[in-house]
Amino acid sequence: MKTTFKIFTLILVFTTFLFAQNKQIEKKIDDLLKQMTIEEKIGQLTQYSGDRSATGPVTFKGDHKELIKAGKIGSMLNVLGTNYTRQYQEIAMQSRLKIPLLFGQDVIHGYKTTFPIPLAEAASWDLEAIEKAARIAAIEASASGIHWTFAPMVDIARDPRWGRVMEGAGEDTYLGSRIAYARVKGFQGNGLGNIDAIMACAKHFAAYGAAVGGRDYNSVDMSERQLWETYLPPFKAAVDAGAATFMNSFNDINGIPATGNKYIQHDILKGKWKFDGFIVSDWGSIREMIEHGYSKDLSEATKQAILSGNDMDMESSAYRNSLAELVKNKQVPMNIVDEAVRRILRKKFELGLFDDPYKFSNPERERKELNNPEHREFAREIAKKSIVLLKNEKQTLPISRNVKNIAMIGPMAKVTKDNHGFWSVTIPELNYDKFVVSQFDGVKNHLGKDTNLLYAKGCDIDCKSNEGFAEAVETAKKADVVILTVGEAWNQSGEAKSRSNIHLPGMQEELIKAVKATGKPVVVLINAGRPLVFDWTADNADAILYTWWLGTEAGNAIADVIFGDYNPSGKLPMTFPRSEGQIPIYYNHFNTGRPAKDDKNITYRSAYLDLSITPKFEFGYGLSYTTFQYSDLKLDKKKMEMTDKIEVSLNVTNTGKYEGEEVVQLYLRDKVASVVRPVKELKDFQKIKLNAGETKTIKFTINKEKLSFYNAQLNWIAEAGEFDLMIGSSSADVRLKDTFELVNLNYIH
Numbered sequence: 014m015k016t017t018f019k020i021f022t023l024i025l026v027f028t029t030f031l032f033a034q035n036k037q038i039e040k041k042i043d044d045l046l047k048q049m050t051i052e053e054k055i056g057q058l059t060q061y062s063g064d065r066s067a068t069g070p071v072t073f074k075g076d077h078k079e080l081i082k083a084g085k086i087g088s089m090l091n092v093l094g095t096n097y098t099r100q101y102q103e104i105a106m107q108s109r110l111k112i113p114l115l116f117g118q119d120v121i122h123g124y125k126t127t128f129p130i131p132l133a134e135a136a137s138w139d140l141e142a143i144e145k146a147a148r149i150a151a152i153e154a155s156a157s158g159i160h161w162t163f164a165p166m167v168d169i170a171r172d173p174r175w176g177r178v179m180e181g182a183g184e185d186t187y188l189g190s191r192i193a194y195a196r197v198k199g200f201q202g203n204g205l206g207n208i209d210a211i212m213a214c215a216k217h218f219a220a221y222g223a224a225v226g227g228r229d230y231n232s233v234d235m236s237e238r239q240l241w242e243t244y245l246p247p248f249k250a251a252v253d254a255g256a257a258t259f260m261n262s263f264n265d266i267n268g269i270p271a272t273g274n275k276y277i278q279h280d281i282l283k284g285k286w287k288f289d290g291f292i293v294s295d296w297g298s299i300r301e302m303i304e305h306g307y308s309k310d311l312s313e314a315t316k317q318a319i320l321s322g323n324d325m326d327m328e329s330s331a332y333r334n335s336l337a338e339l340v341k342n343k344q345v346p347m348n349i350v351d352e353a354v355r356r357i358l359r360k361k362f363e364l365g366l367f368d369d370p371y372k373f374s375n376p377e378r379e380r381k382e383l384n385n386p387e388h389r390e391f392a393r394e395i396a397k398k399s400i401v402l403l404k405n406e407k408q409t410l411p412i413s414r415n416v417k418n419i420a421m422i423g424p425m426a427k428v429t430k431d432n433h434g435f436w437s438v439t440i441p442e443l444n445y446d447k448f449v450v451s452q453f454d455g456v457k458n459h460l461g462k463d464t465n466l467l468y469a470k471g472c473d474i475d476c477k478s479n480e481g482f483a484e485a486v487e488t489a490k491k492a493d494v495v496i497l498t499v500g501e502a503w504n505q506s507g508e509a510k511s512r513s514n515i516h517l518p519g520m521q522e523e524l525i526k527a528v529k530a531t532g533k534p535v536v537v538l539i540n541a542g543r544p545l546v547f548d549w550t551a552d553n554a555d556a557i558l559y560t561w562w563l564g565t566e567a568g569n570a571i572a573d574v575i576f577g578d579y580n581p582s583g584k585l586p587m588t589f590p591r592s593e594g595q596i597p598i599y600y601n602h603f604n605t606g607r608p609a610k611d612d613k614n615i616t617y618r619s620a621y622l623d624l625s626i627t628p629k630f631e632f633g634y635g636l637s638y639t640t641f642q643y644s645d646l647k648l649d650k651k652k653m654e655m656t657d658k659i660e661v662s663l664n665v666t667n668t669g670k671y672e673g674e675e676v677v678q679l680y681l682r683d684k685v686a687s688v689v690r691p692v693k694e695l696k697d698f699q700k701i702k703l704n705a706g707e708t709k710t711i712k713f714t715i716n717k718e719k720l721s722f723y724n725a726q727l728n729w730i731a732e733a734g735e736f737d738l739m740i741g742s743s744s745a746d747v748r749l750k751d752t753f754e755l756v757n758l759n760y761i762h
């Protein structure tokens with residue numbers, strides 16, 4: 014009783030404090046707004062990229078510094094490091110009102126220490142680790158003068174042709190929402206105002222991941238159902254986690270560009286979800302509304318953007334050129350401008366920049382945090398967890414350290430930049446070849462002097478000739494086992510990196526065939542920013558590890574898995590198609606009226622004549638060096654009322670020889686509903702660790718929320734009826750099943 018009282022008092026004191034602090038901030042903003050000219054207000058809404066690097070097409074050719082001094086720029090991106098940010102901030106301090114600048118940066122998967130690309134991290138299904146990676150990224154970035162990351166990218170993506178799948182958490186809304194929440198929490202730590210917290214930015218709002226044909230920047234044509242059911246929930250999760258900012262997107266949604274989309278920004282995000290942060294445009298996306306054919310000129314684009322809720326203009330020069338005139342002509346009310354400025358100033362106050370604009374520019378802290386060995390250690394940790402074992406015939410893996418000769422072959426063996434992957438921050442002074450561990454070095458670090466590590470490149474990533482194959486084959490012949498490392502270059506997945514052909518680039522699969530023909534055991538490592546198609550390899554290699562782009566510690570982490578120091582535990586966050594013709598392919602589709610149950614019976618069924626109905630590797634799939642047995646599924650009741658819940662329990666036993674981790678996945682199917690429901694939907698999961706021979710009891714709770722969906726009127730409801738419960742090791746590998754019923758006794762919704 015006493016403790017409850019204490020906790021209650023603490024919460025009360027804290028809330029009262031927050032309330033008073035917020036009130037104070039709003040009062041300070043009121044005072045400031047009264048002093049600001051319209052140009053200074055627009056300045057707060059204006060953001061430009063620094064002149065050292067750009068992450069989009071630069072259109073502004075003038076002098077940023079002059080504008081900053083005149084109070085006409087409120088935020089910069091691509092300005093990093095304590096020195097450089099300080100230089101800029103000093104200029105802002107020469108402006109009339111001395112409003113500090115905000116420094117934003119794409120800190121997508123780490124800052125100096127890079128972690129696996131977000132899609133790879135999602136494969137870890139380890140929310141704690143994912144949050145910690147974001148935390149470390151924030152610690153490093155904030156120590157380097159950054160206030161704000163343009164992450165997490167929470168776009169659901171069902172089309173691996175789209176290069177930006179690498180930035181998100183994959184195809185699933187539930188997993189994606191949990192990860193969105195974890196990442197926001199990680200970036201923002203104990204809250205803005207703390208020295209190591211940076212603002213998160215949920216992007217790209219909205220539905221950018223559904224670009225037609227997987228072609229970047231393309232249109233999105235989407236039903237309201239799909240929008241609410243599949244694409245919006247991760248954004249809502251970001252709001253729930255307290256995301257300070259949102260970024261809109263390049264695409265149009267059903268004909269209206271997201272940047273000028275009032276329904277999306279004003280009505281849903283700021284209205285229904287009560288988001289109190291600010292929205293930044295994507296790079297140049299206000300101006301691009303002209304190209305879309307939505308705005309006749311920059312002035313109209315400006316008006317459409319600000320009236321629909323876009324607060325900050327990144328790189329369009331739209332607000333700077335047109336907004337004052339629009340206000341003067343009463344086409345945009347001043348209170349709309351004030352509201353946008355307020356949202357931005359609020360964050361500057363919350364970050365503590367008005368108290369000390371140089372708060373994040375401490376070189377000593379920068380040196381310390383950017384060289385913190387614990388960050389590297391963790392990079393290795395999460396990289397190991399992100400690797401997915403796709404195949405392991407005759408227990409080719411792990412490779413014994415007693416092997417005499419190992420050949421490392423392939424274009425990815427000695428690279429560093431490609432381990433880093435797309436959207437890595439480039440710190441000018443850093444020698445990445447020394448900083449990033451190559452796969453060859455990682456393997457070498459693991460071997461004693463009695464093992465020879467041979468090497469042949471075989472071919473380049475994009476090779477058009479088989480010139481290097483003979484040397485690769487000769488090298489393979491001298492070895493007891495071959496590690497063949499192939500994949501995409503760092504710039505073959507990412508923004509504007511859509512591909513219609515997602516096979517292994519160049520002649521890499523031919524190289525695998527040539528090496529495999531030696532008869533030596535071949536372990537293939539596939540490094541990529543997206544699911545690739547590699548049908549022959551999947552069928553013929555002895556073992557395959559999907560190693561994505563794993564970041565700074567890639568080489569060591571991969572070697573940890575190869576030699577069995579770590580037992581792989583990753584599970585695919587996206588479906589891997591057999592060929593491009595299956596795209597889009599995802600596990601949680603509807604059943605249709607004519608489903609094909611298998612590949613043999615497809616007459617008058619929903620299938621392709623020339624392709625299996627199954628993917629190559631399904632969502633949730635991933636092997637381990639050990640095996641897990643699922644048993645004893647129990648439901649504490651088979652009927653539940655709307656306000657009730659069902660407790661589910663089951664046992665998982667490690668039946669193999671190695672300690673290992675398993676992601677136990679819970680899927681549900683609403684068998685009959687007023688709108689059709691997917692064949693299965695992930696609704697919960699747990700990642701557990703088991704010693705060899707150990708059994709653990711896993712518990713899940715099913716409540717109304719997990720059974721709810723959007724009905725025809727788009728109300729979030731649950732309907733009485735029967736549900737299938739499926740628990741398994743992947744979306745296709747269901748090990749335990751049951752059914753239960755949701756009953757509606759006295760409940761009125």
Ligand code: BGC
Nearest residue numbers: 068069119163216295296508
């Ligand atoms: C991307 C954003 C990114 C921005 C700033 C744009 O091209 O779409 O995701 O945050 O550039 O670099």
